Amino acid sequence: MDFKHQPVMLSEAIEYLAANHGRRFIDGTVGAGGHSRLLLERLPECEVLGIDRDSEALQAATANLAQFGRRFQARQGRFAQMQNYAAALGWQRVDGVLLDLGVSSHQIDAPERGFSFRFDGPLDMRMDRSETRTAADLLNTLAESELVDILFRYGEERKARSIAREIVRRRSERPWTNTTELAELLNRVVGRAHQHGLPPATRTFQALRIALNQELEELQAGLQAALALTCPGARIVVISFHSLEDRIVKHFFRTEACSCICPPGVPECRCGKVQTLRVLTGKPLQATEEELALNSRSGCAKLRAAERL
Numbered sequence: 232m233d234f235k236h237q238p239v240m241l242s243e244a245i246e247y248l249a250a251n252h253g254r255r256f257i258d259g260t261v262g263a264g265g266h267s268r269l270l271l272e273r274l275p276e277c278e279v280l281g282i283d284r285d286s287e288a289l290q291a292a293t294a295n296l297a298q299f300g301r302r303f304q305a306r307q308g309r310f311a312q313m314q315n316y317a318a319a320l321g322w323q324r325v326d327g328v329l330l331d332l333g334v335s336s337h338q339i340d341a342p343e344r345g346f347s348f349r350f351d352g353p354l355d356m357r358m359d360r361s362e363t364r365t366a367a368d369l370l371n372t373l374a375e376s377e378l379v380d381i382l383f384r385y386g387e388e389r390k391a392r393s394i395a396r397e398i399v400r401r402r403s404e405r406p407w408t409n410t411t412e413l414a415e416l417l418n419r420v421v422g423r424a425h426q427h428g429l430p431p432a433t434r435t436f437q438a439l440r441i442a443l444n445q446e447l448e449e450l451q452a453g454l455q456a457a458l459a460l461t462c463p464g465a466r467i468v469v470i471s472f473h474s475l476e477d478r479i480v481k482h483f484f485r486t487e488a489c490s491c492i493c494p495p496g497v498p499e500c501r502c503g504k505v506q507t508l509r510v511l512t513g514k515p516l517q518a519t520e521e522e523l524a525l526n527s528r529s530g531c532a533k534l535r536a537a538e539r540l
């Protein structure tokens with residue numbers, strides 16, 4: 232298997248993670264292992280637990296990082312399993328957690344995974360292929376109103392209603408199976424106007440992927456797990472690829488960085504809120520012009536980092 236992924240904002244992420252010269256790290260989205268590799272090289276004493284939902288990614292990371300021996304351990308799973316995997320290694324606390332969200336180039340570029348409207352393939356989109364429900368199942372079984380909701384919420388798609396109507400009409404003739412059929416419908420219904428240069432299928436494919444893999448719920452679980460696992464001084468670094476993800480990270484960091492959430496005007500604090508994080512990136516970092524020229528995927532990346540108190 233040829234598994235390719237060029238890590239985004241690689242040196243920036245590792246600068247933040249490695250700053251405290253920690254010993255134990257969790258890469259919650261190990262992918263092909265690009266970020267983990269630089270961390271293992273930068274801190275020769277450290278160990279990394281690499282987690283990914285995708286067994287193909289784990290195989291690639293295991294092969295790519297074999298030279299580090301027991302310093303790198305790979306486990307298949309979701310963010311929600313991070314604490315169990317850490318505990319199984321006897322790790323009560325870690326010195327940093329990285330979440331480099333979304334899909335890898337490998338997932339996008341493999342037609343049989345069904346993530347991209349650029350290739351013909353099955354409407355699959357599962358990050359973890361041992362799960363049973365696919366994107367085709369969503370299109371073939373959800374109520375029209377549920378499809379509208381998914382397209383609005385996760386794709387911010389203005390034509391959600393017309394798209395959902397067409398999806399439901401077409402499936403009464405024959406079920407949805409392929410990416411190109413869906414892309415053709417979107418080209419017709421969405422068109423090129425008001426797309427800011429994006430292909431018409433972009434928002435719907437994004438929305439289906441996020442819904443199917445429950446990516447936003449996962450992100451909340453990942454941030455909570457990172458908070459629970461990190462020791463004082465540890466770093467949490469998150470790279471997001473669209474505004475829905477970045478909003479969740481920004482809000483989580485802001486809430487954890489404040490020490491009182493009492494309503495304004497209350498004479499004395501009663502909320503009992505404890506500040507757990509110090510935000511290190513007021514504004515999120517974005518890829519440099521040099522990186523953008525080399526890797527177009529970095530164009531929408533935003534990196535936020537925080538330190539555990």
Ligand SMILES: C[S@@+](CC[C@H](N)C(=O)[O-])C[C@H]1O[C@@H](n2cnc3c(N)ncnc32)[C@H](O)[C@@H]1O
Pocket residue numbers: 236237238239259260261262263264265266267282283284285288308309310311331332333334335336358449450
């Ligand atoms: C952008 S890639 C990471 C690339 C990696 N940093 C590298 O350098 O190769 C994102 C990876 O996170 C995985 N992933 C996404 N959501 C996940 C989740 N909730 N739990 C575990 N892995 C997840 C995907 O399967 C994908 O392999």
